[in-house]
Structures are given as structure tokens and as C-alpha cells.
Amino acid sequence: MPKADPFTQRRLLDLAAVDRSVGTARHRRTTLPELAEIAAGEQALAGLRNAVITAETEVGDLDRDGRKLDAEIETVRARADRDAARLSSGAGSPKELENLQHEITSLARRQGVLEDDALELMERRETADEVLAGATREFDAATASLDAARARRDAVFAEVDAELETLAAQRSEVAAPLPADVLALYEKVHATGRTAAAELTGDTCGACKLGLDRVEVGRLRSAPADEVARCPECGAILIRA
Numbered sequence: 001m002p003k004a005d006p007f008t009q010r011r012l013l014d015l016a017a018v019d020r021s022v023g024t025a026r027h028r029r030t031t032l033p034e035l036a037e038i039a040a041g042e043q044a045l046a047g048l049r050n051a052v053i054t055a056e057t058e059v060g061d062l063d064r065d066g067r068k069l070d071a072e073i074e075t076v077r078a079r080a081d082r083d084a085a086r087l088s089s090g091a092g093s094p095k096e097l098e099n100l101q102h103e104i105t106s107l108a109r110r111q112g113v114l115e116d117d118a119l120e121l122m123e124r125r126e127t128a129d130e131v132l133a134g135a136t137r138e139f140d141a142a143t144a145s146l147d148a149a150r151a152r153r154d155a156v157f158a159e160v161d162a163e164l165e166t167l168a169a170q171r172s173e174v175a176a177p178l179p180a181d182v183l184a185l186y187e188k189v190h191a192t193g194r195t196a197a198a199e200l201t202g203d204t205c206g207a208c209k210l211g212l213d214r215v216e217v218g219r220l221r222s223a224p225a226d227e228v229a230r231c232p233e234c235g236a237i238l239i240r241a
């Protein structure tokens with residue numbers, strides 16, 4: 001067991017306090033509510049992005065259908081105009097003129113059907129535009145709140161990192177005067193993730209909070225003051241008052 005005077009041993013309590021603060025800061029970094037919010041937000045955003053793409057595809061499809069329909073209407077109209085011009089010129093046999101008249105009637109009917117289709121398409125296009133606008137609004141809102149959550153996370157990260165930097169400097173300062181063997185023992189216990197040094201208060205270990213056996217406590221209390229004692233339960237270095 002390494003030896004150190006009581007004053008030096010008490011320094012281990014300062015070191016443990018710094019390590020407790022480091023633990024708290026790290027815990028804050030990993031349990032930040034924004035982390036869950038960001039993960040959920042990213043997932044939601046992926047779904048909303050798909051909804052926007054689906055809506056854009058629908059608008060694109062209807063656009064294409066509309067152009068096709070317009071071209072078809074234009075073709076029918078041009079043909080009807082040409083037929084009407086030929087009919088009014090009166091050129092051709094009566095049979096030909098009669099056929100022409102039939103064709104004009106049937107083209108007019110066809111044009112009526114196409115124009116009804118165009119009207120229906122226009123209504124579907126309006127609906128698709130509304131769906132796209134809604135999906136885009138939702139996507140933009142989700143993006144904004146995700147960005148805000150990321151900004152909040154980054155602000156806390158920066159704060160925590162600065163704190164950790166300060167604590168690292170404090171730790172070096174507190175640890176510097178400690179004898180190498182005492183520090184090595186402390187670090188060994190600390191590496192297990194447990195509290196590495198604590199005060200013995202009454203018969204209770206300040207690290208594991210367990211009440212120690214009375215005989216054990218008596219032995220610890222009567223040991224030389226410069227003997228570095230350890231909790232038999234958790235292994236923490238026990239600092240006696």
C-alpha cells in the first residue's frame with residue numbers, strides 16, 4: 001500500500017470532486033434531450049421528403065398529361081378548321097361534302113370530350129398543387145425545427161466541451177503534487193468507473209455508501225495516519241478525518 005500524509009490524502013477528495021464534475025458533464029452530453037429529438041426529427045424528415053417527392057411526381061405527371069391533351073385538342077381544332085374551310089369553298093362532290101360535314105360533327109364531339117378531360121385534369125392539378133404545397137410546408141417546418149434542435153445541441157456541446165477543458169486543467173493541477181504511487185492507485189480505481197476516493201464518515205464509505213463492519217472500521221481508524229486505506233466493499237481510497 002502506498003503511503004501519504006493526511007493532507008496529501010485529502011487532495012484525493014478534490015480529485016474525486018473534479019472527476020465527479022467530469023462525469024456529470026459527460027452524462028449531460030450523452031443524455032441531452034435534443035439528441036432524441038434530432039434522431040426522431042431526422043426520421044420524420046425522411047418521411048416528409050418522400051411525401052414531397054411523391055407530390056412533385058404527381059404534379060409532373062399531370063403536367064405531362066396536360067401538355068399531351070393540349071396538343072391533341074390543337075390537332076383536332078386544326079383539322080376541324082381545315083374541314084370547315086374546304087366545306088365553305090364548296091369544292092368536291094356532294095358525297096365528299098357530306099363526309100366532310102360528318103367529320104366536322106364528329107371532330108366537334110371529340111373536341112368537347114377532350115375539353116371536358118382538360119377541365120378534369122385542371123381540377124386534379126389544383127388538388128395536386130395543394131398537396132405539394134402542404135407537403136412542402138410540413139417539410140420546411142420540420143427542417144426548421146430540426147435545425148433549431150441541432151443548434152441547441154451544438155450550443156450545449158460547446159458549453160460542455162469548454163467545461164470539460166476547464167476540468168481537465170483543474171484535474172492536472174490537483175493531481176500534480178500527488179505521489180506517483182498514490183495517483184496510480186487512484187487512477188486504477190477510477191478506471192473502473194467507480195468513485196475512486198471518498199471520506200469515511202462514521203462507519204460509512206462515502207463512495208459506495210455502505211456501512212462497514214465495526215471491526216474493519218476500528219482497524220481503519222487505528223491504522224497509521226499516513227497509510228492509504230481502501231474500502232473493503234468498493235475499493236475506493238478511504239480518507240479518514
Ligand SMILES: [Zn+2]
Nearest residue numbers: 205208231234
Ligand atoms: Zn466503499
